[in-house]
Amino acid sequence: MTANLTKQSTFDAIIIGGGACGLMCAVQAGFLGKRTLVLEKNDRVGAKILISGGGRCNYTNLYTTHKQFISQNEHFSRSALAQWTVDDTVNFFETYGIEGKEKTLGQLFPVSDKAKDVVNVFTNLCNDLGQEIWCDTEVICVEQVENGFNITITRNDKQQILFAPKVVIASGGLPIQKMGATDFGLRVARKFEIVVTETSPALVPLTITGKDQPWYEQLSGNSIFCRVWNDRASFEENILFTHWGLSGPAILQISSYWRPGEHIYIDLLPGKDIIELILQEREQNGKKMLLAYLSNLFTRKFAEALVDYIPADKNLASLTKTELEDISILLHEFKVKPAGTKGYDKAEVMTGGVDTNELSSKTLESKKVPGLFFGGECVDVTGWLGGYNFQWAWASGFVIAQNL
Structure with a gap:
């Protein structure tokens, strides 16, 4: 030179x-x-x-x-x-x-x-x-x-x-x-x-590792409109499940407000009340199985993934008050603890x-x-x-x- x-x-x-x-x-x-x-x-x-x-x-x-x-x-x-x-x-x-x-x-x-x-x-x-x-x-x-x-x-x-x-x-x-x-x-x-x-890194996908990763991995490709929040911010847009964790607009948005070691929360049915929805449905069809009902609200694949957390083999009429409350917490306050982010190479800013x-x-x-x-x-x-x-x-x- x-x-x-x-x-x-x-x-x-x-x-x-x-x-x-x-x-x-x-x-x-x-x-x-x-x-x-x-x-x-x-x-x-x-x-x-x-x-x-x-x-x-x-x-x-x-x-x-x-x-x-x-x-x-x-x-x-x-x-x-x-x-x-x-x-x-x-x-x-x-x-x-x-x-x-x-x-x-x-x-x-x-x-x-x-x-x-x-x-x-x-x-x-x-x-x-x-x-x-x-x-x-x-x-x-x-x-x-x-x-x-x-x-x-x-x-x-x-x-x-x-x-x-x-x-x-x-x-x-x-x-x-x-x-x-x-x-x-x-x-x-x-x-x-x-x-x-x-x-x-900000506006970046979040990763899930350890024992929870297989659950997210099985849902890779599923996109759901949600509200994602923590104590700093809240966003209503789609989330996307991936083989390494979570992405999609709502996740990218909340990532700017997330710090390592913290949780984020996901409302999988924003603007709705799952307990009210179930009570209304069971008046018409109490024999409908919970899994079948949730399959109407989400994709079948996502509903089946929820079997790990809910009494899917019960019909709507037999759900107890405690079970309904647990389902509500699961769907409206789904708790996620990311392991980290995908880093600067996948971050937008x-x-x-x-x-x-x-x-x-x-x-x-x-x-x-x-x-x-x-x-x-x-x-x-x-x-x-x-x-x-x-x-x-x-x-x-x-x-x-x-x-x-």
């Missing part, structure tokens, strides 16, 4: 990371007449955008407020989300040819169902606005110097030092290493003695990151290091499943661009 230590200083800012936040930042800076350079480790930008929503890209959520974000400071996201609203996101994409269609719970997807259309909006705009994108570029280090920063990179097997008066860290978080995820943003923060809060106390909520600039900005997933702001994290990425990219 050869070294080329010539400094290049023709940019108003260098943006490290070509994901949702970095791309939005580059485009918005371009609208303001500022010239930026986006440095991307992968061979193309927008890697996580392209795989999001099964390749369809759930690019925002119509019901976004600060309340759908997890952070040590629950109010931190308010300013950015007010400066760049959901309406701004919708209008932005509509302006550049992407109409949205709403699916469940406010989730907005492109009518085309193609995530690449979202990425193309940014690459086309960057090209039109003269914003440079360098892919296959690895950033080695960021150093503060007089009037700005030196960024040492490796590109085309050559090492270079770039200079910019301002630097944006939009390098994402730890999930999905195969997509190029690293802890780069967190390392930069620590280097500048900026506090980083503890990180963990992470919790934790650059401490919000270290940043201005209005500009996302470091309080300790003027000219250094952090946006997107590397900040301790983590959204729910369903487009919220994209809205935070667009908003944080916009806010930073206004202050470069």
Whole structure:
């Protein structure tokens, strides 16, 4: 490898990371007449955008407020989300040819169902606005110097030092290493003695091990609409049984609020009362077997799996009050103690990151290091499943661009 230590200083800012936040930042800076350079480790930008929503890209959520974000400071996201609203996101994409269609719970997807259309909006705009994108570029280090920063990179097997008066860290978080995820943003923060809060995988499947695993494994592929909760949060969506535990939207949601060693609870019949349902049914058909009745409420396979916990061989008329109460607890407060999560490679995002106390909520600039900005997933702001994290990425990219 050869070294080329010539400094290049023709940019108003260098943006490290070509994901949702970095791309939005580059485009918005371009609208303001500022010239930026986006440095991307992968061979193309927008890697996580392209795989999001099964390749369809759930690019925002119509019901976004600060309340759908997890952070040590629950109010931190308010300013950015007010400066760049959901309406701004919708209008932005509509302006550049992407109409949205709403699916469940406010989730907005492109009518085309193609995530690449979202990425193309940014690459086309960057090209039109003269914003440079360098892919296959690895950033080695960021150093503060007089009037700005030196960024040492490796590109085309050559090492270079770039200079910019301002630097944006939009390098994402730890999930999905195969997509190029690293802890780069967190390392930069620590280097500048900026506090980083503890990180963990979020929006991630939960694992079940030991004596309980075979029970879940036999149900692999079964999906049930449930309410899943603990003492921090509650979500009503589908859960999916797998050979290693539990997945599905409701499980991914609660995983962000789960801590190792804790239980979660599942209401398998949300909004209903199984005791009332059984009492009503036995007035009409008391001889019906409990297993047959439950097979009408769930799949036969799931009902048969419940035989381990209920008097399935009894008819409805012969169920005692105690047995009915036990059935109610089982179905409305099904208790699960996960062994762990599937880790960062199966997580959609992470919790934790650059401490919000270290940043201005209005500009996302470091309080300790003027000219250094952090946006997107590397900040301790983590959204729910369903487009919220994209809205935070667009908003944080916009806010930073206004202050470069």
